[in-house]
Amino acid sequence: MIIMALVAQVAATPTFAEFKRLAPSIAGDLVLQGQTHGRIDSVIAPVGGLIAPGVVEAELVEQPVATERGCIRKRWAVSFSAPPSADINTATLARSHSSTEIGMPRPHGCRTASYAHLNPGIDQAQGFRSLTALEQIRLGARNLRFQCSDETSSGLCRNDRTILRVLNTLTPWAISRDANDVLIWLGTPGGIVTEVRFDLAEPSRVRVTRHIPAPF
The missing domain is CATH 3.30.505 (SHC Adaptor Protein)
Known part of the structure; x- marks a missing residue:
């Protein structure tokens, strides 16, 4: 009332x-x-x-x-x-x-899921395929080949084991598309960006970059 x-x-x-x-x-x-x-x-x-x-x-x-x-x-x-x-x-x-x-749904359903924003140019089907591929990468899928660059002093690019460990601590928050590649931003919006880039047709070749975003 x-x-x-x-x-x-x-x-x-x-x-x-x-x-x-x-x-x-x-x-x-x-x-x-x-x-x-x-x-x-x-x-x-x-x-x-x-x-x-x-x-x-x-x-x-x-x-x-x-x-x-x-x-x-x-x-x-x-x-x-x-x-x-x-x-x-x-x-x-x-x-x-x-x-x-x-x-991706969690055991308690969609209310507790972590969500990523779809930028223009990528549809829902591509977005879900991208998140699925990211999970396979984070699990250490076979034949992974990393290319890594880091503008910070985090030590992200020390070796493949370090890259996988770090990727498993971060949450994806945005997904974009650039030509044949998808780009997934992980971390916290407004903070240091860890970008994972790969071709959905060949997700075993992964480029990982870490940078500080430009100020607004």
Whole structure:
């Protein structure tokens, strides 16, 4: 009853302050109305990073869906804007867009899976094939040949055993495509990037690079 009363007071386009007070599923229905979306499981508001004056951003994460290949969910980036001199809590919805994330299911299902963002140019089928190939690499598949470079002092490239040990401690968070190669970024977004690159047709030849991302 309390939630319904609160919703009744919120305008069709809620302010950022109103948006934050709502349950995730209700907040999602309001700011994503007119767009096809699943049930929103969680809201991250505000999102950090360099943002223009008068703008505040949030992320809405959908409930994951289990498929034959693995787990799929959408993440929505939502921007609210207000005049630069106004209280940011009065900001109203400016725009939103979605991206797709995939993950391999864990024993407790898709809710506990780790998810990787699919960048433009790679579809879900290629993404799942890439994660499957990465798992085979991390298990030490036969005939692996590593090419390694490291801009940090981590010692990643000391030998193949070290590379495999390090790769097994990191979580993939983004997948891209470059010509015939797939690129998987592991680690933590915003932190040191460990990139694994290989051709899906010949995943035994693996290029591993570690670098510090350029500042925003």
